[in-house]
Amino acid sequence: MNLTSENTLAQPVGTTLDRYIMRAQAEFAYATGELSQLLRDLALAGKIVHRDVNRAGLTGIIGSMGQQNVQGEQQQRLDVEANIRFIRALRNGGEACAILSEEEDDIIQTGNMKGRYVVAIDPLDGSSNIDVNVSIGTIFSIYRRVSAVGGPATRADFLQGGRAQIAAGYILYGTSTMLVYTTGHGVVGFTYENSLGEFFLSHPNITIPATGPVFSCNEGNWFDYPEYVRAFLTRCKQQRMSGRYVGSLVADYHRNLFTGGIYLYPPTAKNPAGKLRVLYENFPLALLIEQAGGRAETGQGPMLDLEPTDFHQRSPLFVGSPELMTSLLAESAASV
Ligand SMILES: O=P(O)(O)OC[C@H]1O[C@](O)(COP(=O)(O)O)[C@@H](O)[C@@H]1O
Ligand SMILES: [Mg+2]
Numbered sequence: 001m002n003l004t005s006e007n008t009l010a011q012p013v014g015t016t017l018d019r020y021i022m023r024a025q026a027e028f029a030y031a032t033g034e035l036s037q038l039l040r041d042l043a044l045a046g047k048i049v050h051r052d053v054n055r056a057g058l059t060g061i062i063g064s065m066g067q068q069n070v071q072g073e074q075q076q077r078l079d080v081e082a083n084i085r086f087i088r089a090l091r092n093g094g095e096a097c098a099i100l101s102e103e104e105d106d107i108i109q110t111g112n113m114k115g116r117y118v119v120a121i122d123p124l125d126g127s128s129n130i131d132v133n134v135s136i137g138t139i140f141s142i143y144r145r146v147s148a149v150g151g152p153a154t155r156a157d158f159l160q161g162g163r164a165q166i167a168a169g170y171i172l173y174g175t176s177t178m179l180v181y182t183t184g185h186g187v188v189g190f191t192y193e194n195s196l197g198e199f200f201l202s203h204p205n206i207t208i209p210a211t212g213p214v215f216s217c218n219e220g221n222w223f224d225y226p227e228y229v230r231a232f233l234t235r236c237k238q239q240r241m242s243g244r245y246v247g248s249l250v251a252d253y254h255r256n257l258f259t260g261g262i263y264l265y266p267p268t269a270k271n272p273a274g275k276l277r278v279l280y281e282n283f284p285l286a287l288l289i290e291q292a293g294g295r296a297e298t299g300q301g302p303m304l305d306l307e308p309t310d311f312h313q314r315s316p317l318f319v320g321s322p323e324l325m326t327s328l329l330a331e332s333a334a335s336v
């Protein structure tokens with residue numbers, strides 16, 4: 001037998017998401033498999049949205065839907081498409097009793113009354129980049145319900161607070177499609193293998209570098225930024241850090257997670273309470289970053305300590321490498 005050919009033959013393809021989830025589940029004696037199934041349902045919808053995103057220009061799922069969502073934002077066709085895909089997958093999966101989506105005014109009761117989980121979701125993040133072929137994503141947050149199993153979900157199920165999340169993650173539809181999530185035991189990343197239709201383990205233990213070369217914010221809002229934010233950004237520039245801003249939260253966040261850096265969406269004149277939504281953007285990304293060794297803040301304290309009051313509540317978001325966050329907070333403290 002020619003050894004070289006044996007070494008090159010049948011290269012292992014890696015650990016599928018399914019297998020990884022099963023192994024992780026086996027580590028928890030009390031695990032019932034419901035959360036595992038929920039993660040699979042999200043991954044399935046993610047695969048379909050990956051396909052829809054990839055061929056949007058051919059299938060005509062581009063452009064505006066000609067209607068607004070509860071945020072007063074123009075809905076893109078892919079926003080609506082992705083929303084339908086995730087709701088359907090979670091409804092059919094049977095584990096989520098209710099869903100809160102960026103694209104829906106109120107809670108969606110799935111009819112899975114026995115379901116023990118609720119999901120808050122941003123089905124398509126980075127809507128302004130959809131039609132220009134720039135990376136976009138999906139962001140999700142999972143809670144164990146506090147309402148009685150067997151009945152409808154309630155507001156309280158979604159307003160438990162960021163530290164009550166039992167899992168959170170995102171799917172990035174970029175140069176490759178990746179699923180990144182945490183169940184409170186570190187952060188793990190999977191890459192989608194198109195030809196096999198499977199997510200494979202590619203990043204077993206993601207941690208953010210203590211600092212990094214990147215600051216990320218929409219400087220078009222510069223004149224609205226609080227003084228301490230401008231002072232911090234000025235120092236970043238004096239240190240010749242690089243400004244990087246895709247305009248898709250998931251893509252900017254993902255880059256910084258790997259290179260080290262800081263993402264800032266401060267209050268602006270247009271969004272005095274901040275632009276990004278607490279329940280399906282800020283909380284899930286804050287849980288992930290803390291699990292990866294970074295920090296997330298509102299400007300008034302840790303993001304995960306914010307007590308949510310409304311489904312589509314917004315807040316400022318500052319998130320990234322611990323050392324950069326510490327110096328931003330020092331700037332803020334000095335400005336008081
Ligand atoms: O255009 P701006 O003001 O910089 O805002 C961009 C931000 O808004 C968002 O597009 C908001 O998310 P959605 O696309 O899900 O509404 C973020 O992805 C992005 O970081
Ligand atoms: Mg978003």
Ligand SMILES: [Mg+2]
Pocket residue numbers: 079102122123124125126127
């Ligand atoms: Mg969105």
